[in-house]
Amino acid sequence: MATIAPVSDLRNYGSVLEKVSAGSPVYLTRNGHGAYSIRDMKDEENFQKAEAMIQLLCELNAGIRSVEEEGWISEDDFRSHFNNRRNDR
DSSP states (O other): OOEEEEGGGGGGHHHHHHTOBTTBOEEEEETTEEEEEEOOHHHHHHHHHHHHHHHHHHHHHHHHHHHHHHOOOOHHHHHHHHHHHHHHO
16 A cells, blocks of 8 residues: 655655555655655566666557558568678677
């Protein structure tokens, strides 16, 4: 369960950090509006993994759209493209 606290509670940051646990972030507000969140590192790692998966799915989706619009390339063209890139280095 998330905890909501004003930023001013950070004066005693130890008590705020005690409320943070995996799956239970602390949201800090400023003037009644959300300003910051404090998450457990395990939650942060999961967030970064999810962000990377979303990016990967977006790239795969762009590839699928490209194939639908432009068609497939031949295996020979594919191999020569990457062989040329390797030789350019």
